[in-house]
Amino acid sequence: MTAAGKTTDQGVPGRVAVGTVTRFGLVRQEPLARRRSATLGAWGCAVLAVAEVALSPVVGGVPLLAKAVLVIAVVTAVTFAVHRWVPKPGNVDVHPFWVKEVTGVEHPCRVRGSLPRGLPAEGTGVQVYGQAEKSGSVLVRELITDDGQVYRARLPLPHRIARAVELLDIALWAGAVLTVAWLLVSSP
Numbered sequence: 775m776t777a778a779g780k781t782t783d784q785g786v787p788g789r790v791a792v793g794t795v796t797r798f799g800l801v802r803q804e805p806l807a808r809r810r811s812a813t814l815g816a817w818g819c820a821v822l823a824v825a826e827v828a829l830s831p832v833v834g835g836v837p838l839l840a841k842a843v844l845v846i847a848v849v850t851a852v853t854f855a856v857h858r859w860v861p862k863p864g865n866v867d868v869h870p871f872w873v874k875e876v877t878g879v880e881h882p883c884r885v886r887g888s889l890p891r892g893l894p895a896e897g898t899g900v901q902v903y904g905q906a907e908k909s910g911s912v913l914v915r916e917l918i919t920d921d922g923q924v925y926r927a928r929l930p931l932p933h934r935i936a937r938a939v940e941l942l943d944i945a946l947w948a949g950a951v952l953t954v955a956w957l958l959v960s961s962p
Contacts, residue, residue: 791902799870812940819947826954834961861932882911887929
């Protein structure tokens with residue numbers, strides 16, 4: 775288990791490390807990975823909707839098939855239209871720094887995006903909230919300094935829009951699944 779993984783038992787949900795900022799690394803650019811769960815959710819709903827469309831002629835004949843195909847066509851058109859107008863996010867800045875606990879354990883931390891106030895100064899006492907990654911580094915969501923200042927990581931606007939569109943995809947396809955299911959259930 776990594777050093778970052780061992781610190782999650784401190785009794786505070788989400789807190790990964792408590793210590794002092796010891797050093798900073800060079801800011802680098804990384805592509806923002808798509809969320810696998812959002813992609814799987816959208817595809818799962820789409821596959822379920824298509825399965826319901828395939829079932830609709832058996833349950834309600836050609837009129838129900840036409841309604842189900844219309845629902846799927848509208849959702850597909852809206853999804854493509856939204857994706858066409860969404861800004862394509864590029865790389866995002868990653869700010870690496872290290873936090874040393876009182877026990878001497880040093881945690882590599884990374885802020886993806888930016889902190890509106892900038893990073894705290896070297897030697898500042900901080901509480902790090904975020905997620906320990908498999909690599910052993912901590913992906914920082916929030917920093918709280920000893921004097922109570924809160925630093926929250928913020929992605930650039932195109933990245934936030936792209937993430938919102940991923941959730942919109944799931945909502946659209948889930949709506950299509952529910953609409954076609956309602957058509958199947960309420961057919962005479």
